[in-house]
Amino acid sequence: MAQMKFMCDAERCIECNGCVTACKNANEVEWGIQRRRVVTLNDGEPSEVSISVACMHCDDAPCMAVCPTDCFYKTDDGIVLHDKDLCIGCGYCLYACPFGAPQFPQQDAFGERGKMDKCTFCAGGPADSPEEEYEKYGANRIAEGKLPLCAEMCSTKALLAGDAQTVADIFRERVVRRGHKDGAWSAIGNGSPSAIDAMAYDATQDQ
Amino acid sequence: MNMRDVLSWLGQGFRLPRLAIALPGIALPGLLLLVALAFGSAALAADPNAEIAVAVPAADADTWRQVKDGESFIDTRHDSTYSLINQSGETWRQWRNKWVSPFGLVAVGGMLVMITIFYLIVGRSQLDEPRTGRKLLRWSVLSRALHWTLATLFLILALTGLNILYGKFVFKPLFGDAVWAAMISGTKFLHNYIGPFFGILLIFVLAKFLKHNWIKRHDIEWFKQGGGMIGDKHPDAGFANGGEKAWFWMLATAGMVVFASGLVLDFPNFDQSRDTMQWANIIHAVGALILTAVSFGHIYIGTLGTEGALEGMTTGYVDETWAKQHHNLWYEEVKDQAGEAPAAQPHDDQADSTPSSSSPS
Numbered sequence: 001m002a003q004m005k006f007m008c009d010a011e012r013c014i015e016c017n018g019c020v021t022a023c024k025n026a027n028e029v030e031w032g033i034q035r036r037r038v039v040t041l042n043d044g045e046p047s048e049v050s051i052s053v054a055c056m057h058c059d060d061a062p063c064m065a066v067c068p069t070d071c072f073y074k075t076d077d078g079i080v081l082h083d084k085d086l087c088i089g090c091g092y093c094l095y096a097c098p099f100g101a102p103q104f105p106q107q108d109a110f111g112e113r114g115k116m117d118k119c120t121f122c123a124g125g126p127a128d129s130p131e132e133e134y135e136k137y138g139a140n141r142i143a144e145g146k147l148p149l150c151a152e153m154c155s156t157k158a159l160l161a162g163d164a165q166t167v168a169d170i171f172r173e174r175v176v177r178r179g180h181k182d183g184a185w186s187a188i189g190n191g192s193p194s195a196i197d198a199m200a201y202d203a204t205q206d207q
Numbered sequence: 208m209n210m211r212d213v214l215s216w217l218g219q220g221f222r223l224p225r226l227a228i229a230l231p232g233i234a235l236p237g238l239l240l241l242v243a244l245a246f247g248s249a250a251l252a253a254d255p256n257a258e259i260a261v262a263v264p265a266a267d268a269d270t271w272r273q274v275k276d277g278e279s280f281i282d283t284r285h286d287s288t289y290s291l292i293n294q295s296g297e298t299w300r301q302w303r304n305k306w307v308s309p310f311g312l313v314a315v316g317g318m319l320v321m322i323t324i325f326y327l328i329v330g331r332s333q334l335d336e337p338r339t340g341r342k343l344l345r346w347s348v349l350s351r352a353l354h355w356t357l358a359t360l361f362l363i364l365a366l367t368g369l370n371i372l373y374g375k376f377v378f379k380p381l382f383g384d385a386v387w388a389a390m391i392s393g394t395k396f397l398h399n400y401i402g403p404f405f406g407i408l409l410i411f412v413l414a415k416f417l418k419h420n421w422i423k424r425h426d427i428e429w430f431k432q433g434g435g436m437i438g439d440k441h442p443d444a445g446f447a448n449g450g451e452k453a454w455f456w457m458l459a460t461a462g463m464v465v466f467a468s469g470l471v472l473d474f475p476n477f478d479q480s481r482d483t484m485q486w487a488n489i490i491h492a493v494g495a496l497i498l499t500a501v502s503f504g505h506i507y508i509g510t511l512g513t514e515g516a517l518e519g520m521t522t523g524y525v526d527e528t529w530a531k532q533h534h535n536l537w538y539e540e541v542k543d544q545a546g547e548a549p550a551a552q553p554h555d556d557q558a559d560s561t562p563s564s565s566s567p568s
Contacts, residue, residue: 017283037284039291041273049270053291062300069391070375086388088395090371091475095485096296100289111476112399 002163003059003078004121004142006151007171008052011178012158015040015050019150019159023054026122026149027138033103035119036150052150052159054119055080055101063093063102077142078164079121084136089113121161122148289481299485307489308372311496315369318500322507332435332513334528341545342524343538351520353412360405365499367398372492399473406466413459419447420455425536446537454505457498465494 015038023029023036036054041047057080064072064080071086072093082093091113094102104113124140127133133140141148151161160167273279274291282289346354370378371394379387429442429449442448447455471479471487479487510517515529527545530538 020283034284037282039283040281041270041291042279043281045279047270051291062296065304066300068371068375069387070379083384086384086391088392090395091472091484092488095481095488096300098293098296099291100293106476111474113475 001076001078003165004057004162005078005164005167006054006056006121006148007160007167009158009160009171009174010049010051012156013038013050013052014156014158016155018153018155019052022149022153023119026141027120028134029117029138030105032105033117035101035103035117037100052154053099053101054150055097055121056099057121058098062096062098066092066096068092075123077121077123079123079142081120081123081125081137082116082118083126084115085126087115089115093118119148122146293481295482295485299489302489303492307492307496311372311492314496314500315503318503322503326507326511329436331511334514334526335532336528338515338529339527339545341527342547343527343530343541343545344523345519345525345530346523348523350415351523353408353415354520357405357408357412360401360408361502363397363401364405365495365502367394367401368492368495369499370394371398402466402469402473406463406469409458409462409466413455413462416447416455419445420452422452422456426452441532441535443536444534446534448534450508454501457501461494461498465491465498468494 017038020034020036020038024034027035029035036052038050038052040050042049057078059078061072061074061080063082064074067082068090069086069088071083072080073083074080089104089112091102091104093116094100094104101118102116103118104116106112107114120137120140122139122141124133124143125137127136130140139149146152148161151159154160160170275294276290280290370391374391374394375387378390382390423445425443425445426449429444430453431437432440432442434448434450435441468487468491472484472491475484508516509520513533515526516533519525519529527538527542530541
């Protein structure tokens, strides 16, 4: 079975926000919610770099682990989905998520959170009818044999979506063509003893 | 010279006019120097590896620091205050799932088991002497109303809180998604809306009962004798014994901390950060689990565990024998008020009587 993953090639991302717009349009996401965001570091400086982020559909998803209602589940394709009928808007998934993916419409008094919304990898969610599914979760393009619209519409093909192996192959080919000896994510000539270590850097851990 | 080199040269050349205006004396040498530099860098760019090093921003330690801290950072989400990677999320997850959740179960479950074993082995604390039938007013209507309201809210909060932490392991597989969805959303609703009322009421109750709960020298002795469990002599106790005072001060400290951290979680509309709410959640859970575990002790001692104790909090009156046995110092102060329990409810200021508040009859 495929393991679906997003991968954003930061060297190709031009911060056009096409992915953000495509996502909102494909899924008719409600006002105030933006499932995908583009983050830019050092905007306007020579070292400027941008990356598009949404739910990364983690293998060991922290949201699933902390949810008090156990509303999350993983599809056979490795896509992390959630059941809005079970969600109580407690916000725990937001506390745990490394990527700030869960968002909550503020519908109620005292800032009480509504039901969580996040990227579904354009795979919809649990519902009784396609209409209900679209209403609650947005498009189910996966069921139609299509990939998420954000990646499909990315003008520079910075944002890749698909089976992890395919995505990795495409990215590896780019890295080789660019001539990096260390891979696209590592500095060149910084005296790093092991390129693999630099590539495997885990930002959630202290160095 | 190819196009790239021209662009590179132009890039270097942009600095020329400013330098020329600022330092007219060295304008010509400066121009020559810059031209030389431009060709130098053009030569450098011919080497593919060097070109990449210049053209591609490296993801170095600084980049990752920005990723974590959110500095030099813009985000297209309109109200986002999130860094690119939420580093503390995993810490919070580990604290909650690996420590708070299992050890909370050990604390709460362990307390239930210990009380059960204690009851089976030691049994109920009986009255040593027969009841005299003469009653002493111990809790006024207001005190009892406050106590039982607070107790009800506490029980609802404790049960819903336990459901939020452990319910998914029990009720979701037991009842199925449809029932569980209604159950857990009701749980959250009750917990979030009752919490603030509990906290406000707790402040009133603490203020009302404070006068009975200052720690005295005999309370230390009470604890040394384990509240009468160690040795055969019953230790001295005033209106409130050492155990009751310990419970009071737990509610005054842990209870208020749980109240405050609960407010942080309950009202996410004040722009408090994820990190703040993560810590509030851990503090809230630890404090609440400790209070829940200890409350079992309070409930046991006040009901099954002690003969003659519960009637004080239900009718307001306790038997003279009970008062003499469990609260001898208080009994000495109020024994001349002992008599038949009046049919009419007493006025509040006659109850909770201490020498300072009671008038001699």
